[in-house]
Amino acid sequence: MTYSLLIADRSYSSWSLRGWLPFAAFDIPVEVSVTRLYDDRFARDVAEFAPGRTVPVVRTPEGGLLTDSMAIAWYLAEAFPDRGLLPDAPAARARALSLISEMHAGFTALRGACPMNLRTGWVGFEPSDAVRTDLKRLETIWSEALVAHSGPWLCGAYSLADVVFAPVATRIVTYDLPVSDQARAYVVHHLSHPAFRSWYEAGFTDGPEQSHYEMNLPRCPFPMPA
Ligand SMILES: N[C@@H](CCC(=O)N[C@@H](CS)C(=O)NCC(=O)O)C(=O)O
Structure with a gap:
């Protein structure tokens, strides 16, 4: 048994990024599923984590639910006190x-x-x-x-x-x-x-661009440092 995490479009879901980074950056095993914002799939996928209603949402190995990125952060900091999620001093x-x-x-x-x-x-x-x-x-x-x-x-x-x-x-x-x-x-x-x-990188495989995030401005490439 491990942690199960539901996130949405990596390119757009800022709270999903906050929920996923503690697992990735502190080497905590997790099974990740990806749903899509502004799509009928979203309600169906998040219903698997009811009463959670937004992403990120986590099911713990013991069957507990963490329905907010802050709850995920606190829970992992307590569950993995030696990984440096929070400073000791x-x-x-x-x-x-x-x-x-x-x-x-x-x-x-x-x-x-x-x-x-x-x-x-x-x-x-x-x-x-x-x-x-x-x-x-x-x-x-x-x-x-x-x-x-x-x-x-x-x-x-x-x-x-x-x-x-x-x-x-x-x-x-x-x-x-x-x-x-x-x-x-x-x-x-x-x-x-x-x-x-x-x-x-993984965000590019999550699906086409979301028109919801369109701005009436000229585009340039996302300025990723080398
Ligand atoms: N306070 C929540 C915010 C979560 C949130 O608003 N997530 C957005 C995606 S970035 C969402 O699920 N939106 C869908 C909705 O509100 O129906 C957290 O920290 O996890």
Whole structure:
């Protein structure tokens, strides 16, 4: 028996990425099924994990259900305390928990205006004031953590604090959002992470592009660093 994880389109489902990365990055075995957003299949596939109603959703080896990416993160951190999902040092752990919680609850302007899209970049996107405010807040909390732990990840070694910001890193490049050099360097670390790279590649086999994510802007290739 192992963990069973349901995700949706890897190129578009940011919460799925947050649910899958802890397994992939910390080497936790999991059986992954992929459903499709905006398709009749979605309701049928997610019904297998009722009362879950969104992705990601996990069935544990013992038959428990984790119906939210945050629940998945906490559960795995407790189940695998020696894998480094969270920093051990109390101050670093406090910082990690704060970063994770703030990401889970916030950045709604950025999330709403700039949906994750790993199939393309968009040229000429103009962030609203609310999106710029979210970007400033990201710069502040990333900078504070990167300086405190001397990088390259937010709390020293790669942890759940970084996992939750992986989709944000992709949005910064998809929409070419204005951020500091320090933030952009952190984004490049995310895009170079081996687990993220395998997610990105696998996304191209999940099906055709989702028209729901179309923008009325010229396209450019998704700017993946070499
Ligand atoms: N708070 C949830 C959000 C999950 C979520 O909204 N997932 C989206 C896909 S990215 C979804 O399932 N949308 C389908 C729907 O809401 O019906 C989490 O952290 O897991």
